[in-house]
Amino acid sequence: MGVTEGVQPPLGMLAELTHRCPLHCPYCSNPVELVTRERELGTDEWCSVLDQARDLGVLQVHLSGGEPLARPDLPELVTRASDLGCYVNLVTSGLGLTEARLADLVDRGLAHVQLSVQGADAERANLLSGAKAHDHKLTAAELVKRFELPLSVNVVLHRANHDQLEGMIALAERMGADRLELANTQFYGWALRNRDALLPTREQLAAAEPVVRAATERLRGSMQVVYVLSDYYEQYPKPCMSGWGAQQLTVAPDGTVLPCPAATTITTLSLENVRERPLAEIWYDSESFNAYRGEDWMREPCRTCERRTIDFGGCRCQAFQLTGDAAAADPVCRRSPDRGLVDALLEAPHGSNEFVMRGMR
Amino acid sequence: MTPRLCRGVRLTYDHTRQTHVLLFPEGVLMPNATAAAVLELCDGERTVPDIAAALGERYAEVREDDVGDVLARLVDRRVVEWA
Numbered sequence: 001m002g003v004t005e006g007v008q009p010p011l012g013m014l015a016e017l018t019h020r021c022p023l024h025c026p027y028c029s030n031p032v033e034l035v036t037r038e039r040e041l042g043t044d045e046w047c048s049v050l051d052q053a054r055d056l057g058v059l060q061v062h063l064s065g066g067e068p069l070a071r072p073d074l075p076e077l078v079t080r081a082s083d084l085g086c087y088v089n090l091v092t093s094g095l096g097l098t099e100a101r102l103a104d105l106v107d108r109g110l111a112h113v114q115l116s117v118q119g120a121d122a123e124r125a126n127l128l129s130g131a132k133a134h135d136h137k138l139t140a141a142e143l144v145k146r147f148e149l150p151l152s153v154n155v156v157l158h159r160a161n162h163d164q165l166e167g168m169i170a171l172a173e174r175m176g177a178d179r180l181e182l183a184n185t186q187f188y189g190w191a192l193r194n195r196d197a198l199l200p201t202r203e204q205l206a207a208a209e210p211v212v213r214a215a216t217e218r219l220r221g222s223m224q225v226v227y228v229l230s231d232y233y234e235q236y237p238k239p240c241m242s243g244w245g246a247q248q249l250t251v252a253p254d255g256t257v258l259p260c261p262a263a264t265t266i267t268t269l270s271l272e273n274v275r276e277r278p279l280a281e282i283w284y285d286s287e288s289f290n291a292y293r294g295e296d297w298m299r300e301p302c303r304t305c306e307r308r309t310i311d312f313g314g315c316r317c318q319a320f321q322l323t324g325d326a327a328a329a330d331p332v333c334r335r336s337p338d339r340g341l342v343d344a345l346l347e348a349p350h351g352s353n354e355f356v357m358r359g360m361r
Numbered sequence: 362m363t364p365r366l367c368r369g370v371r372l373t374y375d376h377t378r379q380t381h382v383l384l385f386p387e388g389v390l391m392p393n394a395t396a397a398a399v400l401e402l403c404d405g406e407r408t409v410p411d412i413a414a415a416l417g418e419r420y421a422e423v424r425e426d427d428v429g430d431v432l433a434r435l436v437d438r439r440v441v442e443w444a
Contacts, residue, residue, distance in 0.1 A: 009377055011389050057377040059389050085373050087384035112369055112386040150369030150386050178369070179386060224439075 007245070007284055007293065009057025014250040014261055017046065017074070018066040022095045024130030025118065026355035027156045027198055028190040030066065031264045035253040043073040045275070047080050049251055052279035054084040058249075062114075064091035066253070075104055082109025089114060091154075094140030095133055106147045113144045114152040115175075120167025128161060130357045141175035152179040157230075159197065160353070162204040169215045173223060182212060183228035186238075188262035188317060190358040196351030200230055232342050236307060237314025237330035244292035244316060249283060257282045259289050265317040266326045292316045297327050301335040363444045364412075364432050365405030370440045372400050383440050390440065399431045405444040 019034040041049070050061065061081040068074055069092055081088045090105065091114045102110075115137060119125035122134035144151045153172040157165065165182070172180040184205075185191050185198045200208075208227075216225040231238050241248055241260050250258040255274040263269060269291060272282045283289055291297065295308060302313040313319075314330020322331045323338050331338035366372065370385045381397035383390040392400060398419070402412045409432065413425040435441035 055377070057375070059375060059382055059384055085375070087371060087386075087389075089386065111371065111384070114386075148368065152386055 008247070010053075010247060010249050010283060011058065012060035012062065012248045013053045013058045014062045014064055014248065015046070015049070015077075016064050016066065016250060016252050016261075017068045017071045017077070018253050020070045021066040021093065021358075022070075022131055023067070023093050023116075023118075023133055024357040024359050025116075025128060025156070026190060026194040026357055027158055027185045028358045029186065029188045029261060030358070031189045031262075032193055033264075039254040040071075041251075041253065041255045041274070043076055045255065046073070046077050049255070049274050049279065050077065050080045050084060050086070052274070053249075054081075054086060056280045056283055059086060060089065061086040062089045062091055067093050067095065069096040069101070075101075075108055078105050078110050079108040082111075087111050092116070092140070093129075093133060094137040095131070097136075097140040097143060099143055099146075102143050102147055106149065110149065112150045112152065113140075114154050115140055115144070115177075116154050116156075117168060117171060118156075119161050120164035120171055124161065124164060130359075138175070141177070145176045150178045151176060152181060153177040154181045154183070156183055156185055157200065157208070158185045159200050159204065159350075160355075162200050162208060165208055165211050169211070169225075173219070177223055179224045179226065181226045181228065183226075184230035186228075186231065186262075187321075188265060190356070192265075192321065194355050195345075197353050197355050199232070199345070199350075201350075202233065202346075205230055205233055231315075231318075231332050232346060234332060235334045237311050237318075237332040239311045240315035240318075240330075241312075243294075243312040245283070245289040246293070246312075249279075249289075257286075257288075259292070260315075260317060262315075262317040263288070266320045268320070268326065292326065299327060299329075301333070301337075302329050305335065363405050363408050364403045364436075364441050365444045366400070366403055367440055367442045372397070385440060390438065392435075396431050396435065399428055400435070400441070403432075403441055 018040055019030050078088055088110050089112045090110055094115050118128040125134040126132050155168050187195050212227045219225060245259045250261045256271050257274060269288050271288050272286050298313055302308050314333055316326045319328045319330050320326035322341050329336040331341050372383055375382045380391050383392055398416060402415055409425055409429055413423050413428045416423040
């Protein structure tokens, strides 16, 4: 294995076990072209991915999707990852998480559950998820607490639920969450397709700020509140992935290995697959992982910018989406010559409030 | 007052990096050798003097104050709590 100089082993792996999901959230970050069941990796292949990932240095395994509970071999994969010494995190909608299934997963070494919440009440949440999901989530949260696992509640914020922010914080408290992530929608996959209807207004974001600040203060010590900004409205880009190929990798349901969960966005990037090449070679030697690693790929204004060690030039996928060039500065950056593209999106009159709900073909 | 790992925090040894690691829901910490030795004794039963005494059998000149300082930093990072 030729180890590229200075490249550190990855700490975390997002294992997207399947794109199948009982929910149809219009803000889903999965690609619009979803991987079908027939193309999913089999159990032995996922076990091999887990083995290779641990050898490579992965310590955190996020079992995600789609809905990971849709995979009947989930218990086996939890056992494998846990036996390897990984911290196993289940990222779930909560649908299908029965007491018997959770008891089994905990027994097999599951360490943490991340539960998605779409709205503060059943009516809104079910509308946004396109499924009768809300009550299942309340049950799932109760089970996670009963088994004394740490619980994180994940909320994706957008124009159609910002008004319920306080209600969703209260809901996370009632659920007994240890951590609440309030993340404004990042526009990839289905979320990009629905951007017109999802982009929050400046007024919504301004109203959210004191609410989040007060909750963070009030809940200090009992529930950690993490707020992810709506980056289009920011002056500087997010430090996407803590740098390309720096700490994390994603394995898609069909075995494609991605430097960033949204990397299929960059259609010029040639991605590799664990079915064809060992994971370690992909991490260290592949064109895709080395394409935007470190700083050599940067041009102006990033190359000489003092913020390049803070935000790593921002998001490569967003740069490609908005400018057609993945090596451009993230156009969110006020120093980007393409910032006008983002401003135009913010200034455009709100389009339709209608969503294209995420669905399988 | 007996320190223990917070709920959801696990201490393990990483053979890839040849170091102890603390794993928790959203992150990984790599404690130095001193902190790792203290963490291994944080079982919710031992007090700070107990931990200092246990370490004293393995290392020279272990002071209770130093153990307390290490623990205070781990509490700040929200990986250790007082039982």
